[in-house]
Amino acid sequence: MITAGSDDISVRMQRAQEYLNSTLRFTSKNTLDDLKEYLKRLGVPADGMKIVHVAGTNGKGSVCSQIASCLREAGFRVGLFISPHLSDIRERMTIDGEMISEEKFLACFETVRKEAEAAAGDGLPHPLYFDYLFLMAMIWFSEEKPDYLILETGLGGRLDATNSIDCKVMTVITRIGLDHTKYLGDTVGKIAAQKAGILRKDCPAVFLDDPREAFLSIKETAERVGAPVIAVTGSMWEVLRSDENGIDFLLHTRYDKNLRVHIPGRALYQCENAALAATAARILLGREGCTDCNVIRRGIENNRWPGRMEEILPDVWIDGAHNPDGMRAFLESIRNASERGVKGEQPVRRILLFSCMKDKDYRQELRMIGRSGLFAEIAAVPMSGSRALGAEDLRHLIGECADGVTVRSCASVNDAVRDYVLAKESGTEVYAAGSIYLIGEIRDLVEKRRREINENGITEGI
Numbered sequence: 001m002i003t004a005g006s007d008d009i010s011v012r013m014q015r016a017q018e019y020l021n022s023t024l025r026f027t028s029k030n031t032l033d034d035l036k037e038y039l040k041r042l043g044v045p046a047d048g049m050k051i052v053h054v055a056g057t058n059g060k061g062s063v064c065s066q067i068a069s070c071l072r073e074a075g076f077r078v079g080l081f082i083s084p085h086l087s088d089i090r091e092r093m094t095i096d097g098e099m100i101s102e103e104k105f106l107a108c109f110e111t112v113r114k115e116a117e118a119a120a121g122d123g124l125p126h127p128l129y130f131d132y133l134f135l136m137a138m139i140w141f142s143e144e145k146p147d148y149l150i151l152e153t154g155l156g157g158r159l160d161a162t163n164s165i166d167c168k169v170m171t172v173i174t175r176i177g178l179d180h181t182k183y184l185g186d187t188v189g190k191i192a193a194q195k196a197g198i199l200r201k202d203c204p205a206v207f208l209d210d211p212r213e214a215f216l217s218i219k220e221t222a223e224r225v226g227a228p229v230i231a232v233t234g235s236m237w238e239v240l241r242s243d244e245n246g247i248d249f250l251l252h253t254r255y256d257k258n259l260r261v262h263i264p265g266r267a268l269y270q271c272e273n274a275a276l277a278a279t280a281a282r283i284l285l286g287r288e289g290c291t292d293c294n295v296i297r298r299g300i301e302n303n304r305w306p307g308r309m310e311e312i313l314p315d316v317w318i319d320g321a322h323n324p325d326g327m328r329a330f331l332e333s334i335r336n337a338s339e340r341g342v343k344g345e346q347p348v349r350r351i352l353l354f355s356c357m358k359d360k361d362y363r364q365e366l367r368m369i370g371r372s373g374l375f376a377e378i379a380a381v382p383m384s385g386s387r388a389l390g391a392e393d394l395r396h397l398i399g400e401c402a403d404g405v406t407v408r409s410c411a412s413v414n415d416a417v418r419d420y421v422l423a424k425e426s427g428t429e430v431y432a433a434g435s436i437y438l439i440g441e442i443r444d445l446v447e448k449r450r451r452e453i454n455e456n457g458i459t460e461g462i
Helices: 009-025 032-041 060-073 102-120 129-144 188-198 212-225 269-287 293-302 324-339 363-372 391-401 413-422 436-456
Strands: 051-055 078-081 093-095 148-152 170-173 205-208 229-232 237-243 246-251 259-263 310-313 316-318 349-354 377-380 406-409 428-433
Touching (some): 009 102, 032 129, 060 078, 060 148, 060 269, 170 188, 205 269, 212 229, 237 269, 269 324, 324 428, 349 363, 349 413, 349 436, 363 391, 377 391, 391 406, 413 436, 428 436
Parallel strands (some): 051 148, 051 170, 078 148, 170 205, 377 406
Antiparallel strands (some): 237 246
């Protein structure tokens, strides 16, 4: 039990997270009926909440954040439940961009823990990690009562814990690609069918018309359940300019024509995400009587979503690309910047910091990296934790798949940040990709270094 008292709150937070990490051992995946029973026992009402449910392979977090930003620009209070987190587990539960407090996190944690103990006597399985956090979030949101609640699925859609909520006002499905094939299916169509499990009768469904196999699969489900379809096509955004100052593009939705939008950075894939988010937000706001297209523009432009082609230091970029489709978008954004001559000249060299987990197959992504010809060097960066691939195994894997690229290895993420990020040479660009956990660790270390500089007046190393 984790109780209040003399223990520092940070210690209690650490113990709570250790407990959550251990929940994998308790049971197999809970059914949706199990989750619905937990919500009922916890007294969490779903009816009356304006819930937007978002699934997909890549872009879910960005689209959730962009929709939330648009709704906030219109004056609404918006809750957001996302997965995974980069640095702080509380990132998963926010209202208007503010994380749940540590005190409230622990209170919700204890409420679920006590209910899980009581439910065990009735044969109800213990919630797994994601399910547990979802239940905690729903307790908090039901207390805070935001105007809108945006839920991002974890794995899949049909059997995801978030799909235990039936009352929704909008569903959105982002780009579908091959990922988690062991659980979701070995084709884009099969995976799309799992994602489409979030659709509901009479609830508008916004999704891409590409790839075609995914579109047809989702459309078939929508027609079967009676969900109105709003397809987002590639003609709905047009890049005007992309350089060191960011990306200017036009949005051509069914509601707003030639809406000029600017976003910082070089992540071209955010234009597609913006088209999805703008379409969904426009429908929601139209129901609220808001027709000002500038609300959508400001929502997209003012949104910041960390870890997606984010420049954390000059010429140091981190991106959550961790599957083939994500890697394709990542490489496309770098290639576009190169072809357009960002900063007026080609960098002397590009270096990629790469890592992966033992239970992932990154061979296809590494082959894509090798074929791209974008990187002079790849550094194998082992992460902490039992799931992470060790330095030598990782170095061998990269050398085997990314032929023709210099491969080096680091002893740790800390060493990689010290040697490649903080000591970056002029004329060099450094990128990190391959694992969400890697970019989270790198981001934390850079932020820690910034704090040291601010607190101690250090002038070197950043």
